[in-house]
Amino acid sequence: MVLIIITGGQVTPEIETPHSATILDVKRGIEERLNVEVKRQTLWLDEIMLQDEDRVGNYFPQRYGVLRLSVTPWPGDPKCIIWVRNKNEHLGFVRIRETVMVADLRSKIERRWGILSGVTMFHLDTEMIDDRPLSAYYITDNSVVEIKIEIETR
Structure with missing residues (x-):
């Protein structure tokens, strides 16, 4: 299991996930915790934009990691x-x-x-x-x- 700390905003959630999980799985966990739709999320490891099909274990062989979340605003700012x-x-x-x-x-x-x-x-x-x-x-x-x-x- 990997404990992923999500930074990028004033709220810093933590999501625990298996090494075999995909980045898309992490995004689904973020949607569940923060109510931010998956399609609006971009996750970054330093300057690397992570792809949905990437595996968590490829980036975090250890027990924890930190990712930065950026959220795309809705078009037209409704x-x-x-x-x-x-x-x-x-x-x-x-x-x-x-x-x-x-x-x-x-x-x-x-x-x-x-x-x-x-x-x-x-x-x-x-x-x-x-x-x-x-x-x-x-x-x-x-x-x-x-x-x-x-x-x-x-």
């Missing part, structure tokens, strides 16, 4: 649906482009639900930082963003 929840309670959804900044999503959530301030957002258990694009957190259509609302007491 809006996607982002589900918003707070403590396992689904609040609803917003429509936004996956290429905008986290701060834009925060503003949209605050306006939609009348929250004045104090919203912390998470995707895949990673706190989202305002000056990063949503794509850095692998936000795609039907992603779920969890919010935590800090209420100041007086």
Whole structure:
């Protein structure tokens, strides 16, 4: 088995796979974990673009390895649906482009639900930082963003 660490964004998932698995198998695991379609993924080992039919063991004879993931944006930059929840309670959804900044999503959530301030957002258990694009957190259509609302007491 090989533990593959996926870099390239603010979220760093790990996927365990047999040496005999193909790069396509790794991409399917990424799709399962990150909700990023296989056809949008490109995996890199240093400057080498890996091909779907390549075997993991050809690149990682040892027990772990690191690959960089790049995600191709949708043509035309369409809006996607982002589900918003707070403590396992689904609040609803917003429509936004996956290429905008986290701060834009925060503003949209605050306006939609009348929250004045104090919203912390998470995707895949990673706190989202305002000056990063949503794509850095692998936000795609039907992603779920969890919010935590800090209420100041007086």
